[in-house]
Amino acid sequence: MSRALRAVDIIIRKRDGHELTPDEIGFFITGLTRGDIPDYQAAAWAMAVYFRGMTAREMTELTLAMARSGEMIDLSDTVPFAVDKHSTGGVGDKVTLVVEPLVAACGVPVGKMSGRGLGFSGGTVDKLESIPGINLSLSTEQFKRQLKEIGLVLTGQSANLAPADGKLYALRDVTGTIQSIPLIASSVMSKKLAGGAQAIVLDVKVGNGAFMEDLKSATALAQAMVSIGRKAGRKVVAVLSDMNQPLGYAVGNAVELREALDALRNGGPADLREHCLHIGEHLLRLAGRARTSKQARALLEAALADGSALMKLRQMVAAQSGDVRVIDDPELLPKAALVETVAAPRSGYLAEVNAREIGLAAVDLGAGRAKKGDPIDYAVGIIVHHKVGDRVQQGEPLFTIHANDAEKLAAARERALAAHRFTTQRVRPLPLFYKVLRSR
Amino acid sequence: MSRALRAVDIIIRKRDGHELTPDEIGFFITGLTRGDIPDYQAAAWAMAVYFRGMTAREMTELTLAMARSGEMIDLSDTVPFAVDKHSTGGVGDKVTLVVEPLVAACGVPVGKMSGRGLGFSGGTVDKLESIPGINLSLSTEQFKRQLKEIGLVLTGQSANLAPADGKLYALRDVTGTIQSIPLIASSVMSKKLAGGAQAIVLDVKVGNGAFMEDLKSATALAQAMVSIGRKAGRKVVAVLSDMNQPLGYAVGNAVELREALDALRNGGPADLREHCLHIGEHLLRLAGRARTSKQARALLEAALADGSALMKLRQMVAAQSGDVRVIDDPELLPKAALVETVAAPRSGYLAEVNAREIGLAAVDLGAGRAKKGDPIDYAVGIIVHHKVGDRVQQGEPLFTIHANDAEKLAAARERALAAHRFTTQRVRPLPLFYKVLRSR
Numbered sequence: 001m002s003r004a005l006r007a008v009d010i011i012i013r014k015r016d017g018h019e020l021t022p023d024e025i026g027f028f029i030t031g032l033t034r035g036d037i038p039d040y041q042a043a044a045w046a047m048a049v050y051f052r053g054m055t056a057r058e059m060t061e062l063t064l065a066m067a068r069s070g071e072m073i074d075l076s077d078t079v080p081f082a083v084d085k086h087s088t089g090g091v092g093d094k095v096t097l098v099v100e101p102l103v104a105a106c107g108v109p110v111g112k113m114s115g116r117g118l119g120f121s122g123g124t125v126d127k128l129e130s131i132p133g134i135n136l137s138l139s140t141e142q143f144k145r146q147l148k149e150i151g152l153v154l155t156g157q158s159a160n161l162a163p164a165d166g167k168l169y170a171l172r173d174v175t176g177t178i179q180s181i182p183l184i185a186s187s188v189m190s191k192k193l194a195g196g197a198q199a200i201v202l203d204v205k206v207g208n209g210a211f212m213e214d215l216k217s218a219t220a221l222a223q224a225m226v227s228i229g230r231k232a233g234r235k236v237v238a239v240l241s242d243m244n245q246p247l248g249y250a251v252g253n254a255v256e257l258r259e260a261l262d263a264l265r266n267g268g269p270a271d272l273r274e275h276c277l278h279i280g281e282h283l284l285r286l287a288g289r290a291r292t293s294k295q296a297r298a299l300l301e302a303a304l305a306d307g308s309a310l311m312k313l314r315q316m317v318a319a320q321s322g323d324v325r326v327i328d329d330p331e332l333l334p335k336a337a338l339v340e341t342v343a344a345p346r347s348g349y350l351a352e353v354n355a356r357e358i359g360l361a362a363v364d365l366g367a368g369r370a371k372k373g374d375p376i377d378y379a380v381g382i383i384v385h386h387k388v389g390d391r392v393q394q395g396e397p398l399f400t401i402h403a404n405d406a407e408k409l410a411a412a413r414e415r416a417l418a419a420h421r422f423t424t425q426r427v428r429p430l431p432l433f434y435k436v437l438r439s440r
Numbered sequence: 441m442s443r444a445l446r447a448v449d450i451i452i453r454k455r456d457g458h459e460l461t462p463d464e465i466g467f468f469i470t471g472l473t474r475g476d477i478p479d480y481q482a483a484a485w486a487m488a489v490y491f492r493g494m495t496a497r498e499m500t501e502l503t504l505a506m507a508r509s510g511e512m513i514d515l516s517d518t519v520p521f522a523v524d525k526h527s528t529g530g531v532g533d534k535v536t537l538v539v540e541p542l543v544a545a546c547g548v549p550v551g552k553m554s555g556r557g558l559g560f561s562g563g564t565v566d567k568l569e570s571i572p573g574i575n576l577s578l579s580t581e582q583f584k585r586q587l588k589e590i591g592l593v594l595t596g597q598s599a600n601l602a603p604a605d606g607k608l609y610a611l612r613d614v615t616g617t618i619q620s621i622p623l624i625a626s627s628v629m630s631k632k633l634a635g636g637a638q639a640i641v642l643d644v645k646v647g648n649g650a651f652m653e654d655l656k657s658a659t660a661l662a663q664a665m666v667s668i669g670r671k672a673g674r675k676v677v678a679v680l681s682d683m684n685q686p687l688g689y690a691v692g693n694a695v696e697l698r699e700a701l702d703a704l705r706n707g708g709p710a711d712l713r714e715h716c717l718h719i720g721e722h723l724l725r726l727a728g729r730a731r732t733s734k735q736a737r738a739l740l741e742a743a744l745a746d747g748s749a750l751m752k753l754r755q756m757v758a759a760q761s762g763d764v765r766v767i768d769d770p771e772l773l774p775k776a777a778l779v780e781t782v783a784a785p786r787s788g789y790l791a792e793v794n795a796r797e798i799g800l801a802a803v804d805l806g807a808g809r810a811k812k813g814d815p816i817d818y819a820v821g822i823i824v825h826h827k828v829g830d831r832v833q834q835g836e837p838l839f840t841i842h843a844n845d846a847e848k849l850a851a852a853r854e855r856a857l858a859a860h861r862f863t864t865q866r867v868r869p870l871p872l873f874y875k876v877l878r879s880r
Contacts, residue, residue: 008613011616050455
């Protein structure tokens with residue numbers, strides 16, 4: 001006689017450190033999705049997972065169960081090989097806006113469903129929304145058609161993509177169970193698996209402006225995601241990249257889109273360009289478009305130089321009903337009423353440009369959300385002018401604030417100033433990348 | 441600027457192993473009581489407490505906060521000194537039914553609100569309910585009036601006594617967070633503090649038929665409760681007693697009441713009598729009615745011998761509208777249709793009379809509840825005829841089943857038989873008590 005599964009017994013088994021079976025995980029996630037298992041049981045279970053962790057097998061089962069809780073997009077009839085890219089979130093991270101048109105221009109179709117920003121970390125969908133008229137709520141049919149026709153789609157995440165993850169994430173957010181590596185890894189990977197990608201490049205950010213503040217926990221997260229991908233039969237590359245200072249210079253929405261457009265015009269900040277080329281290399285190689293990094297880089301650099309990468313973004317914006325004039329003339333993007341450049345209060349080497357504090361200063365201005373559902377101001381943001389290691393002269397521009405409110409501007413100025421730390425000693429620049437992990 | 445408290449931050453502080461402040465605990469329990477803090481946050485918090493534990497200070501604050509979540513009964517205008525007795529629950533534990541009339545007969549007023557049984561462990565209220573007509577839902581006013589007039593009240597727990605505990609307990613039951621010493625200790629003690637007792641004797645059961653199966657965890661629970669009592673300004677004595685075999689012989693409701701009446705008539709099983717005298721000694725000494733155990737025991741033995749203890753129970757039943765004829769003639773108590781005595785299958789010494797299995801066999805018959813709210817059958821139960829260490833002859837009566845259903849009887853017979861383990865070697869009897877802890 002087989003005994004019926006009960007949620008409370010599954011909680012107790014996890015609480016006591018046992019490995020849950022695929023049946024138990026499937027039962028729990030199906031119950032949560034349908035509403036048969038109440039939130040309080042899911043919350044207790046998540047806290048037990050926080051303390052006890054999960055084996056690689058459990059994480060994979062959880063990821064698959066969450067992916068299967070909604071629509072599983074099949075792109076095999078749409079593109080020869082579907083690649084995707086995911087960042088764990090950071091400050092000034094506009095890489096998706098550059099790298100995806102770039103890779104698409106090199107002949108590798110990319111369709112991506114992105115999230116919104118939360119806290120100090122921005123979201124691709126919010127940045128794209130600075131483009132008047134753009135439609136970021138495509139149906140699966142529209143998504144597939146555009147991916148086939150143009151080879152590039154960037155849209156918001158469908159509510160039916162891994163709904164169990166949506167439910168569990170919302171619950172974790174209010175129950176102190178966000179910071180659990182198995183839960184983070186399965187949350188990210190469930191959406192990637194449901195999204196239909198056959199190969200995925202994960203940009204795992206490390207530093208004060210990231211979810212994972214130290215290399216050890218970021219490595220553990222990357223390993224967890226790579227392991228899930230491998231067990232689920234996908235190719236995965238995880239890149240660990242620095243997030244102790246903003247990526248590029250701009251932090252906000254329209255200001256970041258403008259910087260991304262600069263990069264697509266073969267310009268923009270050197271660190272942003274290098275970061276995008278590196279991620280692009282992995283994507284082209286995974287897709288079989290290039291055999292070596294060198295080959296891949298040559299293709300990518302050509303697509304930046306000949307304008308085809310920018311043209312690919314323009315095509316996408318047009319297909320998604322966005323006002324393409326802002327692509328041709330970024331001056332038409334939303335602008336803030338108050339623009340103030342703050343001078344360096346002293347001379348010296350920059351020892352720190354604290355990414356988290358710069359991100360929070362941008363949230364203070366209205367560029368981000370303190371909590372889910374808050375409205376955001378697309379025009380506002382902060383543009384830093386220096387990187388860690390730079391030698392700065394007193395009186396030189398340190399950062400520029402774009403604001404729509406004098407009081408908020410003052411608060412952001414204080415915070416952004418405090419985020420810059422000077423020293424008299426020479427300081428080494430921060431690395432862009434720490435390491436790369438591969439599923440095979 | 442003081443920062444507003446948020447439930448999620450309190451969960452995270454506990455998750456990370458910090459000691460919560462009285463303000464944080466007060467905020468959490470008030471929020472839970474009012475419904476401002478949802479069940480899923482309370483569940484995550486309870487699981488964090490399960491893993492991190494609580495300091496003595498936190499446990500006391502939690503206990504006081506839960507006690508204050510409802511009515512705080514003040515008995516100072518009713519009796520000179522209010523004592524109470526609590527058992528953590530066991531199989532065949534009818535001590536309250538004997539010891540409270542006994543102590544009251546010795547001039548120490550006792551008013552007690554009791555719980556119902558759950559799982560293998562029975563509840564005093566259920567046992568009393570075998571008496572036709574008895575009212576076990578007294579108002580606070582009725583409770584105080586009867587306590588003043590008769591010096592004895594036994595009633596069910598008012599819904600307004602520590603409602604936060606009621607809510608939290610129901611949640612813990614379904615989220616795998618029952619087995620947490622700080623949560624068990626604060627749950628018990630919150631009801632005792634709200635009930636107005638100035639001194640409390642805790643009967644902490646240890647063994648397979650108890651909540652705490654080993655002496656170490658039972659000692660930890662007893663220490664936690666004694667510490668809470670001391671910090672809350674109450675006198676507390678905790679007695680650790682054996683619960684590896686049923687206490688007395690009878691397990692059920694009417695059958696246990698009958699055995700309690702035997703004890704009040706100066707008879708009944710020796711272990712039950714000794715247990716009640718020991719608990720009674722502590723109560724008389726705490727109340728200042730006796731200075732030494734010897735003095736106390738003399739008073740108690742006299743009250744059993746002269747019938748005054750039985751008379752006290754009769755008075756109470758009459759005051760609470762119960763049919764007093766069952767006190768005078770226990771044959772009038774509810775009776776089962778089927779009574780079967782099972783013979784010992786072999787000769788030998790009894791190595792085990794597994795309390796939990798006997799308790800579960802009684803539940804199988806309908807004497808207890810698998811889950812809260814289930815109806816119970818007052819007439820059914822099991823009467824064991826031997827104790828661990830007894831020498832039993834094959835064919836001698838081993839136990840008697842009182843049932844109302846032939847199929848259930850068969851199931852209970854199997855289980856109760858398997859609960860008896862024989863050996864050819866001489867076996868030491870089990871002790872009644874292991875140790876005593878005192879708050880001062």
